[in-house]
Amino acid sequence: MKIAMLTNNYRPFVGGVPVSVERQAKALRALGHEVTVFAPDYGDGKNGGQDPEEDHVVRCSCFKRKMCNGMVYPKVADRQVREAFEREFFDCVHVHQPVFAGNTALWLKKKYHIPVVYTWHTKYQDYLHYFPLFREEEKAGPLRRLLIRAGRDLILPAYMRWFTGKCDLVLAPSKGMKRQILEMGVRAPVEMLPTGLEESFFETDARRAEEIRREYLQDRKYLFCTVSRLEIEKNIPFLLEGVRRLKEEDMEPFRFLVIGEGTQRVYLEELARQMGLGDVVTFTGNIPNRELKDYLAASDLFLFASRSETQGIVIQEALASGCPVVAVKATGVEDVVEDGKNGFLAPEDAQAWCLKVWKALEGPAAGEMRSRAKDSVRGYRSILLAMQEERMYRNCAEQRWKEVSGCVDGHGEKHAAVSLSRLFKIT
Template sequence: MRIAMLTNNYKPFVGGVPISIERLSNGLRELGHQVYIFAPSYEGQVEEPYVIRYRSHKRKLGGKIVVPYILDQSIEFGFSQIPFDIIHVHHPMLMGYIAQYLGWKYDIPIVFTYHTRYEQYLHYLPPYDHLQRYCNNNSKSKIRRLEKKVLYNGGEKLVTVHNRVFTNKCSLVLAPTNSMKEYLLNNGTITNVQVIPTGLLDEDFTYDSDRAKDIRRRHINGRKYLFCTVSRLEKEKNISFLLKGLARFKANAGDCFRFLVIGDGSERAQLEEEARLLGIWDNAIFTGCINHEELPNYYRACDSFLFASRSETQGIVLLEAMAVGLPVVAVEASGVNDVVKDGFNGYLSELDVEQWEAKLSLLLEKEGKREWMSCNAIEEAISYHASNVSKKVEQLYFDQIANERVVEYL
């Protein structure tokens, strides 16, 4: 097969969608297929075979996120040079519109992966961000609550309607978890929805014991526990919640831990200041970005992976941490609940600092149970191996192409 992957973001941007695209593309190539990725241009990008770059707007969303220039004629020109069998698009907006156009013009089935809870990202849009800031600064609490309700509900409904219309124009929709499949169906998607997670690689399960011990020794600084999270440092990732939870944990359990915040983003300075104000400046270590190949060693060096994002559709970092036996303490959310089994391979709490801190304390109470959870975490991660994922997607592609030919014949 000749497969066209269309995306609004890709390497060198760090995020779950580029990881998912790269892993699926490589897996499909190993099965003998030709996969081309249509991706925006970035400063400092590394040219790769089978990656077709198109222009980006000079102005970035939120000052950081590249915005595709979808009117770039090189997109259709590059597409027209290859007789593609199927289009796989990874966003419902921007390149999503181009995918719909190309699918219609060249009579090719369109597969769409629902990667992102887009209603959680509305603050990146300038009009919405201005309204949100106004609501937060309004001194009258009743008016502020009413404005926030209208703001959030209105934005969420708009996104839901848009995505329902988009998904129902696709041939097939892929969701990374069962909860995301149910979410789409409950919001009116009638197109066939199949559950296909982002897969893990062999290297996600391997680590260097000596290197992990060295990382732990270097960062723990005489404390008993070492925790970590891996995330872009942006508002939707809810790192602030983790800092508040750990401040409470410190008040209850004492100065017995350090916390590695692995990643970078526009909220970093604000989060560092928050850690200082909460009295955990010496406990929280903001490492910046770390090479993906090194992450298993960092995970293995720690006692628990901490997570509070509610914007995930799967949360690939949860599985990466679990692949080397790291139990998770997370906030309940769609996508997260599919991976973390409360009391089995980690703990889940509501979006409540007191409850979350209690779950963290519970994890640390008994060493034997933590080791049992560690084994369960690895078993859960194994079921998400990338080779299995690529074969499933391959068969779904074949089915869509066959269905298209039957329709043409009729």
């Protein structure tokens, strides 16, 4: 099959969606499919550089203005997209956001009569603070507060129902997210498909992991880490408060690595100093993805507090590296962390969370948790999930061509004929 993937965010931007898109594309190519990623052009030579994967990426124009976290606003139906679809005959469009790329996907569906699959990666209600209208709700006047609530509680859900109603299939990254999508009243077919794990995460370098432990631990006993964009929705201050309590309760000496970058980094570093954690917390910045598995393998626990996840890719990566997880119980997270087996779930209460950390380190199951962590995510291998994705694409393509048979003309007729022929060759 020839698949077009449309995304508002892609490397070099660091985040869950770029990771998901890249892994899905690579796994599908490994099965013999042709996958083209349509992604933003970040300019200034900051795209993929010499990465061979960049050969499969079409960079599209964006508006000059950016969000405060570095995200861009891609242009809808950009010239690069139009020209690519004039040259090529795609069997399916897989889109990863409901606006900008999402609007382009619906335009392509209408013009070329091809199915659109959408992955619901994000709890958008938790990200509205990136838009000026929704910032600082507690400081807003009565009218603005009313507008903010209407946007979050009425307009956003209504738009998502409308958008998904135009799609042929909606993919949820976890069982909990699928449940929320259905509860919202989405009428399109919904299936679950998590982001997969590359084999490299199961193959850590023991020597490098030991080097990392020596570098950061020195005379300490435990090494903890978290991996996250340093943004409001990731709830890093809660982790700092939990770590402060662990220190005050005379836990064995430890070091906590905060891996990642974001607009909150300066604030969080200052907060850690104010809490007296300067000798405990280290902000490492971003770590290349190929090296991340060794930092995870070096750690005794992976700590996580975000409540905005639909899946929590970094949690799966930690488990694949053999690192048990202690996390705040939330949608997406609770589908991966099995309480008492590969980690622990806690309410968003610092004292209760600290007790789970103690239990993970000193409890009766502590010795078995590392092996259980690896075993718990073996079914998340990218190639296995790509096989499921392939089946979903084929079903969508077959259903779509049944619906449009005899109803297309012009270029759309040619496109439909070629795609339908290809469909029968691969089924």
